[in-house]
Amino acid sequence: MRKVYYNGKFVDETEANVSIYDSALMFGDMIFEMTRSFNKKQFRLKEHLQRLYASAKYLRMNLESVMTMDEMEKAVYETIKVNEPFFNDDDEHRIMIDVTRGLLSIYQEVVGTHKGLNIIIADFPLRWTVRGMGELFDKGINAVIPSQRAIPASLLDPKVKNRSRIHYLMANMQVSNYEGDNNWALLLDTDNFIAEGTGDNFFIVKDDVLYTPEPRNILRGISREYVFEIAKELGVQYCECNLDVYDVANADEAFMTGTPFCVLPVTSLDRQKIGTGEVGPMVKRLIKKWSDNVGLDFVAQIKDWNKKFDSGEITVSPYSFKN
Amino acid sequence: MRKVYYNGKFVDETEANVSIYDSALMFGDMIFEMTRSFNKKQFRLKEHLQRLYASAKYLRMNLESVMTMDEMEKAVYETIKVNEPFFNDDDEHRIMIDVTRGLLSIYQEVVGTHKGLNIIIADFPLRWTVRGMGELFDKGINAVIPSQRAIPASLLDPKVKNRSRIHYLMANMQVSNYEGDNNWALLLDTDNFIAEGTGDNFFIVKDDVLYTPEPRNILRGISREYVFEIAKELGVQYCECNLDVYDVANADEAFMTGTPFCVLPVTSLDRQKIGTGEVGPMVKRLIKKWSDNVGLDFVAQIKDWNKKFDSGEITVSPYSFKN
């Protein structure tokens, strides 16, 4: 069975639990990062760790004093090493790092043995996260703007990657009653500018320039940053600016970025075609360049996994409970 | 050791944990209630359960279909019965009911054995929750308005008693750097009306009338409702209305309400006296009436516990890990 790093030890995945008296469950008080590998090589791990430590600082968790960034990096690689035997050859390692503030003080004396932060590193086959996404690379997402707005930075800062986010779930539920099977929520912030998806960043393309919301009421995604790098390499201009619905409705192309899938085309907004309504040339260029850079056709990989899911080739038991 | 009800079974308190892949930890997606007993008799349990089911409905958890309100009530009483042996004679039962949406779908097949909602009922000696509060009944709280604002109902409704609330923690941390040891956060909402504390409701008294914020950007507390009842019994008028800082600064008295402590005086606002700066007659009347109604001088009880804590009479081990 897969193992989870838990405060310096490895426990079975089914034992990777958090006490009901932990601040994580009493206040949604947990920060996290999620990374992926390409060909089993972790991507931008350092950037993820930097963001994790920035989140900790903002929320006044003394993560640095418990574990340095280097130690954290080492622990991640150790976790991967421990889990590799439970992974298939064509698997990728999706790492999830959770940090909780630990048991609330009144419970520390009563229930707990461990005081202070909990540091948890889990390794999971990426294929599950991207299950069913294969066809979206061809037909694209239909972005739907729900009534739910993004919570602004001043109230609960989305730049801090944290777990107090029922509102993302509310947005997803609102969109789930929409016609069609490729609907993803696209949130407006309380200024009614485009913010982000519920776990992904959003871009439009207009006249060969990339536009994406200012990094204010959004998570500053690592994939989002990487698209900037790719754009520079390709000689494509990009701009962080305030976007509103009109800009999206009249864009040439649009896409989401996120760690598991990198870049995913958005071909319509509320069932109105964006541009031609087809996956556009810029999205294709970005995917191509990204794939080249990491030496992996990640779209083909996702499609391949999806085929295996559909054919029943991937089933649960062998991966989860073996050993 | 105390036992926790967990999806129909009882587990040791130290085993009352939630998987890192549960929606509760991925999205702060957990609702809860916290109740207390007076003389070991649960207070307003039905009202708490009604609110729990209303929270579930709003968040689209099908709680009703998993467990009816009557069954839940029964489970609470069973939990108390199971735990009573581990409680002292002078203890009160503080019940915490947690409901999580359960494992996210991609993990259900992989990690989980239990699908769907998790229903958890924990029983805990109230004394820990009110530790150190005894003297506040005499000197009162100093309310401090932090920079952090309450998240409004439209973004993440506080009427839904949920666990996505790091912002409460942020408010508490901001206030923690304030001079003195009796500072409690008093939040403004984004309209800059008085909202609530970070886990308690707020009242002022002016010319013998009680005023408390409209039930909009606050939790509609059970203790708050009970103060209305007491007020009716005492022939005291009360009013739910928009309050601003000026109203508090010029009030005659003020107080917080909350399940563990019922009514707690607030004697200053940002170190400026409210009224005389002493605990006022209305607060005393309310505490007296409440005590009479429930047949317990809960203030004396809390002070008694605090004395025992200070004297070392209450220590952790006998209660937590015995058995």
Added chain:
Amino acid sequence: MRKVYYNGKFVDETEANVSIYDSALMFGDMIFEMTRSFNKKQFRLKEHLQRLYASAKYLRMNLESVMTMDEMEKAVYETIKVNEPFFNDDDEHRIMIDVTRGLLSIYQEVVGTHKGLNIIIADFPLRWTVRGMGELFDKGINAVIPSQRAIPASLLDPKVKNRSRIHYLMANMQVSNYEGDNNWALLLDTDNFIAEGTGDNFFIVKDDVLYTPEPRNILRGISREYVFEIAKELGVQYCECNLDVYDVANADEAFMTGTPFCVLPVTSLDRQKIGTGEVGPMVKRLIKKWSDNVGLDFVAQIKDWNKKFDSGEITVSPYSFKN
């Protein structure tokens, strides 16, 4: 063919047009009222006219000086009389009064012959307006809250019944992509309180009390006012207050009011049942009382028309272009 009153004359319905240079088309600068009859007797016509003149005053159209309220009332009755021959026995007269500011000044000299306000009164069989609504009295509306918010009174006052309202159309279009065939938009205002539908007012029922939004960012509907009257007659309490989504989600019943259909049950909010999800007893009482008061079972009437539409008994030609 039906006739339309147009500045003192009657013209064919197909000739009831407005110049492209009229302020109505240049600025959406038109006010209107829509009334209905029960058993061919106009309902609350005076109240509609009062609101029309209030709209005119707010927008600084000198309606009073062109036509007094009494003259307007007379013109309405004359219009009905002229059109009665073209109406079936089981028809009801739906009157639409439009007032435009007339040709913009630069066109008055060039294009127009008529200067100043245009006053237009059209009479139309109500059955067309309520086509397809029959079954909604049984299964109820599914209210959907779109991303589009109501424009607040300070920017373009909805209390003024005017024609600058593309945003209503935007809301309707957003909702049209939602699953199911009984979706109606329910708008939030920019404070995120419940406002109104796109042409109807909204009520909830909780513990036998009626609640409806404060008359601020909504049209103050005549049917809404009439529900207050009925409530008084029935000894039912009602309250105009700020409502938010939580209140609707946890209501016992809900309904829309509007001139053509009077009272229409809302049985779900975003596909989540309101109360039992069935048409509730209060809605039934209100419909019953209204019907009794006007001496017409208007629900049966609407259902009857719908049956005739479905059976092909009602077709267009005989009514529209005869004569």
Added chain:
Amino acid sequence: MRKVYYNGKFVDETEANVSIYDSALMFGDMIFEMTRSFNKKQFRLKEHLQRLYASAKYLRMNLESVMTMDEMEKAVYETIKVNEPFFNDDDEHRIMIDVTRGLLSIYQEVVGTHKGLNIIIADFPLRWTVRGMGELFDKGINAVIPSQRAIPASLLDPKVKNRSRIHYLMANMQVSNYEGDNNWALLLDTDNFIAEGTGDNFFIVKDDVLYTPEPRNILRGISREYVFEIAKELGVQYCECNLDVYDVANADEAFMTGTPFCVLPVTSLDRQKIGTGEVGPMVKRLIKKWSDNVGLDFVAQIKDWNKKFDSGEITVSPYSFKN
């Protein structure tokens, strides 16, 4: 008499009307463009058409499927050709294209013969639109900020050139009670940044740089864009940014841009001089350059027309009802 293109046919200008049952009159649901010629040559027609089609797309009118942009352009030129005989030699063609969604569905069967969009192209002598403006080129506009705010993009997007805009009229009426005869409304948006006039865009000049509001809560005017082009040609810097009243009060110069008059100086703000209170050198340069580019001294032209109006040389009858 002048002819108006109406769904493929030409009708007399006095017959260019819209049914009272058209969505244009029921919802202010009409988009439009207004263009002008210089020396009878249309200016930036393509840009206007692109904006028209963007407006249509945003409002989900299937304009593209009814008429391509090329066909529309052709229809415009045909309309001009048909009308040229009714124009004087010194006239310019002001084209107004209106697109309505057409009759609401319940009326399509009853009243209408035409289903779907109405496409209307009217040609009108520009001189009427700029009547009385001649002297403003010398003394400038007094900008007045009314209480009425611009409706923000999220509620009713001004980037969509539409006819739901009574609020523009409200602003004009508020300003009309102000002392003096050269008052034009200058709207703030709801963030209290400078937005636009009620049909024109606004610029200030400070230290030889042009500043104009960000293209968010305003119409993105074609003349505004053309000023950017001219600025580039002149080597003048320009900036789209958030402006507030302070910036205007302390500007060196200011001006409005609009299709009929191109560039019009604003010499005071609420009767406080802007800069010297005289028409400034930058405004003069822009007007000069624009005139040179189009080969027409449009200021002289407007002044000439105004002289003819004043002298009675231009009268209505010959142009309007001849033929």
Added chain:
Amino acid sequence: MRKVYYNGKFVDETEANVSIYDSALMFGDMIFEMTRSFNKKQFRLKEHLQRLYASAKYLRMNLESVMTMDEMEKAVYETIKVNEPFFNDDDEHRIMIDVTRGLLSIYQEVVGTHKGLNIIIADFPLRWTVRGMGELFDKGINAVIPSQRAIPASLLDPKVKNRSRIHYLMANMQVSNYEGDNNWALLLDTDNFIAEGTGDNFFIVKDDVLYTPEPRNILRGISREYVFEIAKELGVQYCECNLDVYDVANADEAFMTGTPFCVLPVTSLDRQKIGTGEVGPMVKRLIKKWSDNVGLDFVAQIKDWNKKFDSGEITVSPYSFKN
């Protein structure tokens, strides 16, 4: 010459000055009250003093410790007594109490002799304050809503009668450019509800009920409170509620209240008649009742003074510099 009470002494009116290093001039940090007499008897002085002490408390000036409310009252009466010789028989005493925080600390050692609060009581003939108002009782005020909004309570609370209020002056200046000579500013708050004038409260009358803004973003005027008392005496209902422009535009009557003039009719809003455009019966009743209660026809008094001003009977010198 009139004398001013200044920290326990009486100084000449021309010597009643404040150091440029006083907090009053460095921060607008001064609170005040203004009262009047009827027949030389101070009106509601206690209520004014209570408000003054509430203002002091909010701003954390320790007024209570420097001077009790009783001592303040006594000082007021002493000031009147000292000044009475300089007042005419038909004069009324307009008392202005100013409290400043005193010299900023760095200047206390350097410049000042007096440390701490400055308490200043000035007595002035009321006639100057109401000069020119006589005719307004007959023709009424034209209320104009300026672009400037009231500063909300959360930013600078108008319930605290303080001197940081340039924004009132800005509003007055905006309105001063409006046509006519009876224009008074009527401010909206930032929620765009009616707030108050720049020194007066606002009421409307509709169907014989008085409506006035909720006491939130306004000064809670003593005259406003007194109108409530009168209304009770007259059996007239009144209501504190959110009002918007529509409500004013369609009111039957309107009026302002303020200490110098008590009740002043508002007969138009932005030159649109309110009700009949004449002074209405309710305003007359209120003025009559107030006059009866205080035993003085204050309207006649003001008109009489105005007549004397116009006739030159009142001139400056005899009152100001005699002695």
Added chain:
Amino acid sequence: MRKVYYNGKFVDETEANVSIYDSALMFGDMIFEMTRSFNKKQFRLKEHLQRLYASAKYLRMNLESVMTMDEMEKAVYETIKVNEPFFNDDDEHRIMIDVTRGLLSIYQEVVGTHKGLNIIIADFPLRWTVRGMGELFDKGINAVIPSQRAIPASLLDPKVKNRSRIHYLMANMQVSNYEGDNNWALLLDTDNFIAEGTGDNFFIVKDDVLYTPEPRNILRGISREYVFEIAKELGVQYCECNLDVYDVANADEAFMTGTPFCVLPVTSLDRQKIGTGEVGPMVKRLIKKWSDNVGLDFVAQIKDWNKKFDSGEITVSPYSFKN
């Protein structure tokens, strides 16, 4: 004794007062500037005067017509000359220019001899202003974000350097109850972006770039502008942009700018270290460069003064009341 320029004359500092009937005290209606010298040479006096005249223009004081900018400059230098005898050799001249609108009109005839604006120029030893600041250059400021928000430009523009600013005092008082002795208020604006201190501008340093709030809801400080100049000289990039709390929490360094102290390090935010928590290299570079440019080590100067204060070498009497 030091002399103050007062409307063309010099008066004793203790006589530099303003009448209680001046608009400055009735409305907080005063604008001002504060400058300093380095080695007795005034710094950026022209820029200060330009801002003063811009403030006057915005508030519609006709300063220009009373005194030109050149005359004002001359008066400043004259004031310095007159006061130099009362200054020590190691003193610097802190000039404060106040302009008030003068007596309100009703008092002009009665009390006043001077009509119109009051122009006041005071000269004061800078050492008093920076008393106690010496150690802050070593340990830095702890910035605290109070509940009080900055008043936005639309309500009372902070770009106009005026005296209606009790809210600054409120912010200071809120922060004064915070633990520690180096707390300075850092205000958010109502959009919850970082605005400014209560008399100083704020910068952060991140990856060797300077970031400071957009010049919108802040005073556009002269020192702030000068930091831009220095940055250019040093080849350091700077950016005016929207900053939120997250940006500050994760900055490398931070500092305040202000006329008396030029640049002052901010080493923590609400007691959380910014960067290392030490004064950083960029702050040191800026201070060094500034000192070099003005030929004075102003930090050493301030520390020297502070040492003299502590040792009793500086006392009040010799400077203030001599002569």
